Amino acid sequence: MPSVIDDKTRTTVSPEYITRRLEPVVDTKFQYPELKPDSFWDIHFKPCYIISDRKVISVQHGVTKEVETINSLITIGNIIFKDGRDISPDESVAMHSYIKKKYTKIRK
Amino acid sequence: MTFEDAIHKAFIILPEHKEEFIRYLKKFPDGIEKWLYSPSLISSDSLYQGDILINLPTCFIDDDGDTIQGEDFVVLVSNTCDMQLGRKEFVIVSPIVFLDDYKEHLNQFSEKTDQVLQDIRKNRIFSFFYLPPRNILPESFIDFSRMISISNGYINNIKRNISHKCLLSLSPHGFYLFLIKLTFHLARMETLTSV
Numbered sequence: 001m002p003s004v005i006d007d008k009t010r011t012t013v014s015p016e017y018i019t020r021r022l023e024p025v026v027d028t029k030f031q032y033p034e035l036k037p038d039s040f041w042d043i044h045f046k047p048c049y050i051i052s053d054r055k056v057i058s059v060q061h062g063v064t065k066e067v068e069t070i071n072s073l074i075t076i077g078n079i080i081f082k083d084g085r086d087i088s089p090d091e092s093v094a095m096h097s098y099i100k101k102k103y104t105k106i107r108k
Numbered sequence: 109m110t111f112e113d114a115i116h117k118a119f120i121i122l123p124e125h126k127e128e129f130i131r132y133l134k135k136f137p138d139g140i141e142k143w144l145y146s147p148s149l150i151s152s153d154s155l156y157q158g159d160i161l162i163n164l165p166t167c168f169i170d171d172d173g174d175t176i177q178g179e180d181f182v183v184l185v186s187n188t189c190d191m192q193l194g195r196k197e198f199v200i201v202s203p204i205v206f207l208d209d210y211k212e213h214l215n216q217f218s219e220k221t222d223q224v225l226q227d228i229r230k231n232r233i234f235s236f237f238y239l240p241p242r243n244i245l246p247e248s249f250i251d252f253s254r255m256i257s258i259s260n261g262y263i264n265n266i267k268r269n270i271s272h273k274c275l276l277s278l279s280p281h282g283f284y285l286f287l288i289k290l291t292f293h294l295a296r297m298e299t300l301t302s303v
Contacts, residue, residue, distance in 0.1 A: 071109075099170075
């Protein structure tokens, strides 16, 4: 397995680093033939290394896009749920009562 | 970040769905019954995040540390890819609460039952995701605060052999709304330096 350039640190990383520290192993050709390595970030956000033709071709962290995506979803939530609230004590007690009636207790 | 910016930066929303999703959300919470569910996805061979299954055994741990068990309609919370057979040992699900059943208890403990029900219908309670009625699913909500794990093999067996228990799938736009509410419930805004 050859050394490759880590896209975040811009340094060469060894195969040992790759196999020990990064996951998952993704073979774009065999597992996701429809995806290009760049677009892989769109569906998988953990640090990963990309394999094509059974060779490591790049290391991607995806952290930036992960944060952007989650922040975007939270931003959308902030807007569309702007009148939102947590469950109130009364509602919580009602839920407790609902749960107590609905489920059967299994004693140890 | 504006609303439109946020939609465009959410890579999980496919480009071809963004404009229509923006139109839907500008009317939100009105009209979700028209676009929340998919008319056809549930008949595919795969399980999808957001699918609704009926009458699954569920259990929780109560205040005494005892197990309480029952049966619920549930929504699949795990990622679609993690629900493929052999991928992960368990699937995360969230129970669904029928609004009429909850109302019965609200009437005992709240003086504002009608207002609470309206808040649920308008998706105003952070930990609840409102489900309009469809097929045999009555008006309901997902309770994200009670997620549990169920064997992946068991869920896949239901999909293959008892498929009538797989009741509904979310539409792409319904799925995006589901993810937004789930993220809003579980996550808080992060900065790049805090990662």
